[in-house]
Amino acid sequence: MEGGSMNILAIDTSGPVAGCAVMRDGKISQMIAMNQGLTHSETIMPAVDYALTASGLTCKDIDVFAAVAGPGSFTGVRIGVCAAKGFAHGANKPCVAIHALEALAMNYYGFDGICCPILDARRGQVYCAAFEMKNGMPERIMEDDAIALDEFLKRLPEDRRLVFVGDGVGAYGEKIRGILGERALIAPHNLRDLRADAVCLLAQAKQDEWAEAKMLRPIYLRAPQAERERNARLAQEADK
Numbered sequence: 001m002e003g004g005s006m007n008i009l010a011i012d013t014s015g016p017v018a019g020c021a022v023m024r025d026g027k028i029s030q031m032i033a034m035n036q037g038l039t040h041s042e043t044i045m046p047a048v049d050y051a052l053t054a055s056g057l058t059c060k061d062i063d064v065f066a067a068v069a070g071p072g073s074f075t076g077v078r079i080g081v082c083a084a085k086g087f088a089h090g091a092n093k094p095c096v097a098i099h100a101l102e103a104l105a106m107n108y109y110g111f112d113g114i115c116c117p118i119l120d121a122r123r124g125q126v127y128c129a130a131f132e133m134k135n136g137m138p139e140r141i142m143e144d145d146a147i148a149l150d151e152f153l154k155r156l157p158e159d160r161r162l163v164f165v166g167d168g169v170g171a172y173g174e175k176i177r178g179i180l181g182e183r184a185l186i187a188p189h190n191l192r193d194l195r196a197d198a199v200c201l202l203a204q205a206k207q208d209e210w211a212e213a214k215m216l217r218p219i220y221l222r223a224p225q226a227e228r229e230r231n232a233r234l235a236q237e238a239d240k
Contacts, residue, residue: 001063001207009062009087010199011048013040013080014072014100015119015167020048021196022055023204029055031197040079048083059091064210066203068194069097070219071127071144072119077218088213095216096203104165105131105138106198107191113161114141118168121146126168127221128152137205146221153179161185165192 004026011020018040021031030051034043052058067084070077081097088095104117111133119127125146131138142155149172156162164176165187173186 006204007057007061007063008066008200008203009048009052009059009064009084010066010068010098010196010203011044011080011084012068012100012103012194012196012199013044013076013083014068014070015076015194017193018044018047018076018080019194019196020044020051021200022051022057023197023200024055024057026204028197028200029057031195033193033196035193038073038076040076044079044083048087059087059093062087062091062093064088064203065091065093065095065213066098066199067095067216068100068103068199069217070100071121071146071221072100074218074220077220081216081218085213085216088216093213094210095213096206096210097216097219098199098202098206099129099144099219100194101127101129101144101166102131102138102140103194103198103202105129105133106201107165107187107195108163109133109136109138111161111163113163113185114157116152116156116162116164117166118149118152118164118172119166120168120171121222124148125222126152126172128168130156137202144219144221149175150179163187166194167192 008023019033065088101117105115130142163185
Protein backbone atom coordinates (compact mmCIF):
# COMPACT_ATOMS: atom_id res chain seq x y z
CA MET A 1 0.00 0.00 0.00
CA GLU A 2 1.33 3.45 -0.89
CA GLY A 3 2.03 5.62 2.16
CA GLY A 4 0.19 8.58 0.64
CA SER A 5 -3.13 6.74 0.73
CA MET A 6 -2.94 5.23 4.22
CA ASN A 7 -5.49 5.72 6.98
CA ILE A 8 -4.00 4.88 10.39
CA LEU A 9 -5.31 5.07 13.95
CA ALA A 10 -2.61 5.21 16.64
CA ILE A 11 -3.23 4.68 20.35
CA ASP A 12 -0.84 5.26 23.26
CA THR A 13 -1.75 4.62 26.88
CA SER A 14 1.68 3.38 27.98
CA GLY A 15 2.62 6.33 30.19
CA PRO A 16 1.26 9.32 32.11
CA VAL A 17 0.35 11.16 28.90
CA ALA A 18 -2.17 9.18 26.87
CA GLY A 19 -3.03 10.01 23.31
CA CYS A 20 -4.29 9.02 19.92
CA ALA A 21 -3.77 10.22 16.38
CA VAL A 22 -5.36 9.69 12.99
CA MET A 23 -3.53 9.69 9.69
CA ARG A 24 -5.82 10.23 6.71
CA ASP A 25 -4.51 9.73 3.19
CA GLY A 26 -0.94 9.74 4.46
CA LYS A 27 -1.22 12.98 6.44
CA ILE A 28 -1.81 13.55 10.15
CA SER A 29 -5.40 14.69 10.50
CA GLN A 30 -5.91 14.69 14.28
CA MET A 31 -3.75 14.27 17.36
CA ILE A 32 -4.93 14.30 20.98
CA ALA A 33 -2.75 14.23 24.11
CA MET A 34 -4.19 13.89 27.61
CA ASN A 35 -2.17 14.43 30.77
CA GLN A 36 -4.84 13.73 33.37
CA GLY A 37 -3.12 11.01 35.35
CA LEU A 38 -3.50 7.31 34.71
CA THR A 39 -7.24 7.32 33.94
CA HIS A 40 -6.66 6.08 30.42
CA SER A 41 -9.44 3.50 30.53
CA GLU A 42 -11.91 6.38 30.87
CA THR A 43 -10.36 8.88 28.46
CA ILE A 44 -8.95 6.98 25.49
CA MET A 45 -12.20 5.76 23.91
CA PRO A 46 -13.88 9.20 23.81
CA ALA A 47 -10.63 10.63 22.42
CA VAL A 48 -10.50 8.03 19.65
CA ASP A 49 -14.15 8.64 18.80
CA TYR A 50 -13.54 12.38 18.53
CA ALA A 51 -10.37 11.98 16.44
CA LEU A 52 -12.07 9.64 13.97
CA THR A 53 -15.20 11.79 13.68
CA ALA A 54 -13.18 14.98 13.21
CA SER A 55 -11.20 13.22 10.48
CA GLY A 56 -14.36 12.10 8.70
CA LEU A 57 -13.50 8.44 9.17
CA THR A 58 -14.86 5.33 10.87
CA CYS A 59 -13.02 2.22 11.99
CA LYS A 60 -13.97 0.56 8.70
CA ASP A 61 -11.90 3.20 6.88
CA ILE A 62 -8.73 2.52 8.87
CA ASP A 63 -6.04 0.42 7.17
CA VAL A 64 -4.07 -0.47 10.31
CA PHE A 65 -4.49 0.06 14.05
CA ALA A 66 -1.23 0.92 15.82
CA ALA A 67 -0.70 0.59 19.56
CA VAL A 68 2.26 1.51 21.72
CA ALA A 69 2.87 -1.92 23.18
CA GLY A 70 5.52 -1.01 25.73
CA PRO A 71 7.62 -0.75 27.67
CA GLY A 72 5.68 1.37 30.13
CA SER A 73 2.95 1.10 32.74
CA PHE A 74 1.79 -2.53 32.73
CA THR A 75 -1.86 -1.56 33.14
CA GLY A 76 -1.60 1.31 30.69
CA VAL A 77 0.01 -0.81 28.01
CA ARG A 78 -2.74 -3.41 28.30
CA ILE A 79 -5.44 -0.74 27.90
CA GLY A 80 -4.01 0.50 24.61
CA VAL A 81 -3.23 -2.93 23.23
CA CYS A 82 -6.71 -4.24 24.05
CA ALA A 83 -8.35 -1.17 22.52
CA ALA A 84 -6.40 -1.51 19.27
CA LYS A 85 -7.12 -5.25 19.09
CA GLY A 86 -10.82 -4.65 19.65
CA PHE A 87 -11.03 -2.00 16.93
CA ALA A 88 -9.02 -4.13 14.50
CA HIS A 89 -11.04 -7.27 15.15
CA GLY A 90 -14.32 -5.42 14.63
CA ALA A 91 -13.12 -3.85 11.40
CA ASN A 92 -11.29 -6.99 10.22
CA LYS A 93 -8.09 -4.98 9.77
CA PRO A 94 -4.48 -5.56 10.88
CA CYS A 95 -2.61 -4.21 13.91
CA VAL A 96 1.00 -3.20 14.47
CA ALA A 97 2.93 -2.94 17.73
CA ILE A 98 5.10 0.15 18.18
CA HIS A 99 7.87 0.34 20.78
CA ALA A 100 7.49 3.30 23.12
CA LEU A 101 11.21 4.06 23.12
CA GLU A 102 11.37 4.09 19.33
CA ALA A 103 8.40 6.45 19.15
CA LEU A 104 10.07 8.77 21.68
CA ALA A 105 13.17 8.94 19.47
CA MET A 106 11.01 10.50 16.75
CA ASN A 107 10.92 13.68 18.87
CA TYR A 108 14.48 14.36 17.68
CA TYR A 109 14.27 13.14 14.08
CA GLY A 110 16.76 15.80 12.88
CA PHE A 111 19.31 15.39 15.66
CA ASP A 112 22.90 14.75 14.56
CA GLY A 113 23.83 12.38 17.32
CA ILE A 114 22.37 9.58 19.41
CA CYS A 115 18.84 9.81 20.81
CA CYS A 116 18.53 8.09 24.18
CA PRO A 117 14.93 7.58 25.33
CA ILE A 118 14.58 6.73 29.01
CA LEU A 119 11.46 5.92 31.00
CA ASP A 120 11.38 5.67 34.78
CA ALA A 121 10.92 1.95 35.45
CA ARG A 122 10.99 2.39 39.26
CA ARG A 123 12.96 0.06 41.51
CA GLY A 124 16.16 1.95 40.58
CA GLN A 125 15.91 1.13 36.87
CA VAL A 126 15.10 2.83 33.58
CA TYR A 127 13.59 1.45 30.41
CA CYS A 128 16.10 2.55 27.82
CA ALA A 129 17.39 2.21 24.26
CA ALA A 130 19.47 4.23 21.81
CA PHE A 131 18.82 5.32 18.23
CA GLU A 132 20.57 7.15 15.43
CA MET A 133 18.37 9.10 13.04
CA LYS A 134 18.69 8.04 9.40
CA ASN A 135 16.54 9.62 6.70
CA GLY A 136 14.14 10.99 9.30
CA MET A 137 13.56 7.63 10.99
CA PRO A 138 15.17 6.09 14.09
CA GLU A 139 17.74 3.37 13.45
CA ARG A 140 18.25 1.23 16.53
CA ILE A 141 21.80 0.91 17.88
CA MET A 142 20.82 -0.51 21.28
CA GLU A 143 17.99 -2.88 22.12
CA ASP A 144 15.31 -2.04 24.68
CA ASP A 145 16.40 -2.90 28.21
CA ALA A 146 15.46 -2.37 31.86
CA ILE A 147 18.66 -1.58 33.76
CA ALA A 148 20.20 0.90 36.20
CA LEU A 149 20.87 4.33 34.69
CA ASP A 150 24.61 4.10 35.39
CA GLU A 151 24.83 0.86 33.42
CA PHE A 152 22.94 2.40 30.49
CA LEU A 153 25.24 5.43 30.37
CA LYS A 154 28.30 3.15 30.27
CA ARG A 155 26.96 1.46 27.13
CA LEU A 156 26.57 4.68 25.13
CA PRO A 157 29.15 5.79 22.53
CA GLU A 158 31.78 8.09 24.01
CA ASP A 159 32.42 10.08 20.83
CA ARG A 160 28.89 11.25 20.01
CA ARG A 161 26.50 13.91 21.23
CA LEU A 162 23.58 12.46 23.16
CA VAL A 163 20.03 13.71 23.69
CA PHE A 164 17.84 12.23 26.43
CA VAL A 165 14.04 12.17 26.10
CA GLY A 166 11.18 10.55 28.01
CA ASP A 167 9.75 10.82 31.52
CA GLY A 168 12.98 9.44 32.97
CA VAL A 169 14.56 12.81 32.20
CA GLY A 170 12.55 14.39 35.00
CA ALA A 171 13.88 11.92 37.54
CA TYR A 172 17.44 11.57 36.27
CA GLY A 173 18.27 14.65 34.18
CA GLU A 174 20.58 16.24 36.75
CA LYS A 175 22.40 12.97 37.35
CA ILE A 176 22.92 12.52 33.60
CA ARG A 177 24.38 16.03 33.32
CA GLY A 178 26.65 15.36 36.28
CA ILE A 179 28.08 12.21 34.68
CA LEU A 180 28.23 13.18 30.99
CA GLY A 181 28.64 16.95 31.20
CA GLU A 182 28.18 19.04 28.05
CA ARG A 183 27.98 15.95 25.85
CA ALA A 184 24.44 15.33 27.13
CA LEU A 185 21.47 17.36 25.94
CA ILE A 186 18.36 17.07 28.11
CA ALA A 187 15.09 17.44 26.18
CA PRO A 188 12.92 20.39 27.25
CA HIS A 189 9.47 19.64 28.64
CA ASN A 190 7.71 20.09 25.29
CA LEU A 191 9.86 17.37 23.68
CA ARG A 192 9.92 14.77 26.47
CA ASP A 193 6.61 13.00 25.96
CA LEU A 194 5.65 10.41 23.39
CA ARG A 195 3.51 11.81 20.56
CA ALA A 196 0.79 9.72 18.95
CA ASP A 197 1.48 11.22 15.51
CA ALA A 198 4.94 9.64 15.70
CA VAL A 199 3.21 6.29 16.23
CA CYS A 200 1.29 6.84 12.98
CA LEU A 201 4.51 7.58 11.09
CA LEU A 202 6.23 4.48 12.44
CA ALA A 203 3.20 2.32 11.62
CA GLN A 204 3.29 3.70 8.09
CA ALA A 205 6.96 2.71 7.76
CA LYS A 206 6.46 -0.80 9.18
CA GLN A 207 4.03 -2.35 6.71
CA ASP A 208 6.02 -5.59 6.83
CA GLU A 209 5.14 -5.87 10.54
CA TRP A 210 1.38 -5.50 10.16
CA ALA A 211 -0.39 -8.61 11.46
CA GLU A 212 -3.84 -9.82 12.41
CA ALA A 213 -5.25 -8.52 15.67
CA LYS A 214 -4.64 -11.67 17.73
CA MET A 215 -0.88 -11.28 17.19
CA LEU A 216 -0.68 -7.93 19.00
CA ARG A 217 1.01 -8.43 22.37
CA PRO A 218 2.37 -6.13 25.12
CA ILE A 219 6.13 -5.66 25.21
CA TYR A 220 7.36 -6.38 28.74
CA LEU A 221 11.04 -5.97 29.62
CA ARG A 222 10.48 -7.45 33.06
CA ALA A 223 7.67 -9.31 34.77
CA PRO A 224 4.73 -7.27 36.12
CA GLN A 225 4.95 -6.36 39.81
CA ALA A 226 2.25 -8.84 40.82
CA GLU A 227 4.18 -11.66 39.16
CA ARG A 228 7.46 -10.57 40.77
CA GLU A 229 5.80 -10.49 44.21
CA ARG A 230 4.26 -13.93 43.65
CA ASN A 231 7.63 -15.37 42.62
CA ALA A 232 9.26 -13.81 45.69
CA ARG A 233 6.65 -15.41 47.97
CA LEU A 234 7.14 -18.79 46.31
CA ALA A 235 10.89 -18.48 46.75
CA GLN A 236 10.48 -17.65 50.44
CA GLU A 237 8.16 -20.61 50.96
CA ALA A 238 10.61 -22.89 49.19
CA ASP A 239 13.39 -21.78 51.57
CA LYS A 240 11.37 -22.66 54.69
